Every structure is written in structure tokens, then in C-alpha cells.
Amino acid sequence: MSWSNHSGGPWGQKPGGPWGSGPSGGGGGTPPDLEEFLRRGQDRLRSILPGGGASGRGIIFIILGAVLLWLxxxxxxxxxxxxxxxLVFGRWVGNTGEGLRYNFPYPIGSVITPQVTTVNTIEVGQRTGDTSRRVAPAREVPEESLMLTGDENIVDINFTVQWQVSPAKPQDYVFNLQNPDSAIKAVAESTMREAVGRRNIQSVLTTDRGAIESEVRESMQTILDQYGAGVEVRQVQLQKVDPPQQVIDAFRDVQAARQDQDRIRNEAETYASRVVPEARGEATRIIQGAEAYRERAVAEARGAASRFTQVYDAYRTAPSITRERMFLETMERVLANADKVLIDPKEQGVVPYLPLGDLQQRATPPANSNTRQGATR
Structure with a gap:
């Protein structure tokens, strides 16, 4: 189907296409002259730049301005x-402290600003999180928490490691660690397994918790320093130290039995510490008493022997006098506690009197006395 240009084309419009009339001043559909467009742009640029037509100087000012903006x-x-x-051309040239600083702009220079005071936490053996503003329950990770002790028992350990970037060597942290969390976690897990493997399960569960934390922290710091990680380990804290869940009830029974064993042993040691000194004291007392009795018996025997020797010597010198003296001393000992009446046979008119009634009363005890003695027996 043909149409005439005078009819306005297929859209029924005037010449110039469906978007209205053609360019003004060009006469019909002729496109604008490109040289004319460039000439007009140069004229406008000359009017803006200082010096009017000095185009070379204006270009220099533009270049200098662009360089200043870039710097x-x-x-x-x-x-x-x-x-x-x-960094200059990707190479580390130094560190700067807080404040406004300067370095060569991109692409010559660049700056990396790691945070060196933020304390980061890594969990080993469990994962905790926050869901809907509520703390979610910890999720156990058995492949990380189950460890073998020195006495070939299995213990379930969850712990956390707190670390931060070293302010003295932040460039080591930036350039030597590709994945800091994974590297520090691997070092923490390996050092914890080494520390637990040198101990038996009883000490791990009871007395060596603080020692394990200190040992693991020092070992981690040593290894990370050897790697040039630029990391400072602040703290290692044990969260849970238990036997495996499958045997925890039996292990608690064993632990209770061991506590009873320790209690009974302590009681026995306390009793022994009390009885043994008493027995030693009693033995010492008996020995000292025997020694004293021996000394006394020996002294008495020696005294008796010396007295007999003296009496014998005196008897050999004066037998009659000695016999009379011995008789008198013997009668003195015999009659000392007896009731007696002395009668001189030379005296005349003295009638001997024997108080039989008084002697019988003295010889026969009272009835009430016999009753009391029988009741006592």
C-alpha cells in the first residue's frame, strides 16, 4: 500500500514522524551538523574558562583541579x-592510630581499618543463638565436644574462647589469616584435646578445670604467635564438663561411691590420728611407770641389803645386844596396833584381869554391820 508524503504518512500526521515535527532550523528532516555542535561547545567552554580564548591554560587548570580532587x-x-x-600498590607500609590520617588515594594506595578492641567469642562443642529476641537453646556438636582422656575414658566438654586482634600486629591478622574464626577454632580444639589427653577423667571433672583453662590459653597463644596470626587470646572458659550422655547416670553412681569411699577413709584417718597418739601416750606412761618401779625396787633392795649387812656386822660385834634389840623392834611392830596391858610380875597385890566381855564384843562384829556387808556384796 502506497501513500503520499503530503498526506502525513501512515499515522495521518505532518512530516516529521510519529513523535511530532522534525528538528527546527534544519529545513525538513536533515540531521544537525556535528562540526557546528562541536564549535558551539568550544565557544561555551571558552566563555567559562578564565582568559577567554586561552584554551591551553584552561585545560591545565582543569587537570590540576582534577588532580587535587583525586589527592x-x-x-x-x-x-x-x-x-x-x-598499603601502597598492595604492599604494607605502616600503621596509623586514631584520628584524621592520609595515604595515597586509590588506585595507588588503600587503607584497611580492623577493629582491635572488639572481643570476639568462639564456641566449641555447642552453638547458641538468638531467635525472635529470645535466646535459643544451645545445640550440641558431639564431633567437637567428645574427647578422650589419658585413662581412655570419654568426656563431653563445651568451652568458649575469647580473642581480639592484637593492637601491636594488626597487619599479621589482616594478611596471614584468611578465615580467622576457623583457624582459631581449630587451634582451640586441638590444644584442648591435648590438655585433656594428659589427664584422667576424675581430675578433668573435679580439680583440674582451672589448670586446663590456663594451659589451653597459653598453648593457643604460643601456636598463634608461631603462625603470625596477630591475635591475642583473652580467655578460655569451660562451660560443661560431663561424661557422655549415654553413661552419665552410671558415672554419677560411681562418683557417689567414690565420695563415700573418700568420706569413710577420712573418718578412719581421723580416728587413727586420735587413737594412735592416745595409745602411744599410754605406752609411754606404762614404760615410765615400770622404769620408776624398777628404780624403786632396786633402791629398796639395795637399802635392805645394806641394812642387813649393817645388822650382821653389829651382831658379830655384840650378839646379845643385837638379839635383844631385834626382839624389841619386832615386838614394837607387832604390838603397835594391839590393845595391851602391861603387868610387872615384881609388883605384889596386882590381880591379873582379863576383860573377856570386851574382847568378845570386839571379836564379834555388830549385826547391822554384817547386814550392810551382805547387802554390799
């Missing part, structure tokens, strides 16, 4: 919790 992009700010690591 100004090299200023950067380091926050109080950060350290600035300056």
Missing part, C-alpha cells in the same frame, strides 16, 4: 577502636 580522596579517619593499615 583529597586520600584522607581517611581512624576510629578509637581501630588501627589504620596503609
Amino acid at each position: 583529597a580522596t586520600g584522607f581517611y579517619t581512624v576510629r578509637p577502636d581501630e588501627v589504620g593499615i596503609n
Whole structure:
């Protein structure tokens, strides 16, 4: 189907296409002249630049302005919790502290600002999280928490490691660690397994918790320093130290029995510490008493022998006098506690009197006395 240009084309419009009339001043559909367009742009640029038609000088000013703007992009700010690591052509040239600093702008220079005061936490053996603003229950990770002790028992240990970037060597942290969390976690798990493997399960569960934490922290710091990780280990804290869940009830029974054993042993040691000194004291007393009796018996025997010797010597010198003296001393000992009446046979008119009634009363005890003695027996 043909149409005439005078009819306005297939859209029924005037010449110039469906979007209205053609360019003005060009006469019909002729496109604008490109040289004319460039000439008009140069005229406008000359009017803007100082000096009018001095186009070379204006271009220099533009270049200088662009260079100044590019150099100004090299200023950067380091926050109080950060350290600035300056790079030139990708090579580390130094660190900067907090404040407004400057380095060569991109692409010559760049700056990395890691946070060196933030304390990061890594969990080993469990995972905790926050869901809907509520703390979610911890999820156990048995492949990380189950460890073998030195006496070939299995213990379930969950612990956390707190670390931060070393302010003295932040460049080591930036350049030497590709995945810091994974590297630190691997070091923490290996050192914990080593520390637990040197102990028996009883000490791990009871007395060596603090020692294990200190040992693991020091070992981790040593290994990370050897790696040049630029990390400071702040704290290692044991969260849970238990036997495996499958045998925890039986293990608690064993632990209770051991506690009873320790209690009974302590009671026996207390009793022994009380009885043994008493027995030793009693033995010492008996020995000292025997020694004293021996000394006394020996002294008495020696005294009796010496007295007999003296009496014998005196008897050999004066037998009659000695016999009379011995008789008198013997009668003195015999009659000392007896009732007696002395009668001189030379005296005349003295009638001997024997008080039989008094002697019988003295010889026969009272009836009430016999009753009391029988009751006592």
C-alpha cells in the first residue's frame, strides 16, 4: 500500500514522524551538523574558562583541579577502636592510630581499618543463638565436644574462647589469616584435646578445670604467635564438663561411691590420728611407770641389803645386844596396833584381869554391820 508524503504518512500526521515535527532550523528532516555542535561547545567552554580564548591554560587548570580532587580522596579517619593499615600498590607500609590520617588515594594506595578492641567469642562443642529476641537453646556438636582422656575414658566438654586482634600486629591478622574464626577454632580444639589427653577423667571433672583453662590459653597463644596470626587470646572458659550422655547416670553412681569411699577413709584417718597418739601416750606412761618401779625396787633392795649387812656386822660385834634389840623392834611392830596391858610380875597385890566381855564384843562384829556387808556384796 502506497501513500503520499503530503498526506502525513501512515499515522495521518505532518512530516516529521510519529513523535511530532522534525528538528527546527534544519529545513525538513536533515540531521544537525556535528562540526557546528562541536564549535558551539568550544565557544561555551571558552566563555567559562578564565582568559577567554586561552584554551591551553584552561585545560591545565582543569587537570590540576582534577588532580587535587583525586589527592583529597586520600584522607581517611581512624576510629578509637581501630588501627589504620596503609598499603601502597598492595604492599604494607605502616600503621596509623586514631584520628584524621592520609595515604595515597586509590588506585595507588588503600587503607584497611580492623577493629582491635572488639572481643570476639568462639564456641566449641555447642552453638547458641538468638531467635525472635529470645535466646535459643544451645545445640550440641558431639564431633567437637567428645574427647578422650589419658585413662581412655570419654568426656563431653563445651568451652568458649575469647580473642581480639592484637593492637601491636594488626597487619599479621589482616594478611596471614584468611578465615580467622576457623583457624582459631581449630587451634582451640586441638590444644584442648591435648590438655585433656594428659589427664584422667576424675581430675578433668573435679580439680583440674582451672589448670586446663590456663594451659589451653597459653598453648593457643604460643601456636598463634608461631603462625603470625596477630591475635591475642583473652580467655578460655569451660562451660560443661560431663561424661557422655549415654553413661552419665552410671558415672554419677560411681562418683557417689567414690565420695563415700573418700568420706569413710577420712573418718578412719581421723580416728587413727586420735587413737594412735592416745595409745602411744599410754605406752609411754606404762614404760615410765615400770622404769620408776624398777628404780624403786632396786633402791629398796639395795637399802635392805645394806641394812642387813649393817645388822650382821653389829651382831658379830655384840650378839646379845643385837638379839635383844631385834626382839624389841619386832615386838614394837607387832604390838603397835594391839590393845595391851602391861603387868610387872615384881609388883605384889596386882590381880591379873582379863576383860573377856570386851574382847568378845570386839571379836564379834555388830549385826547391822554384817547386814550392810551382805547387802554390799
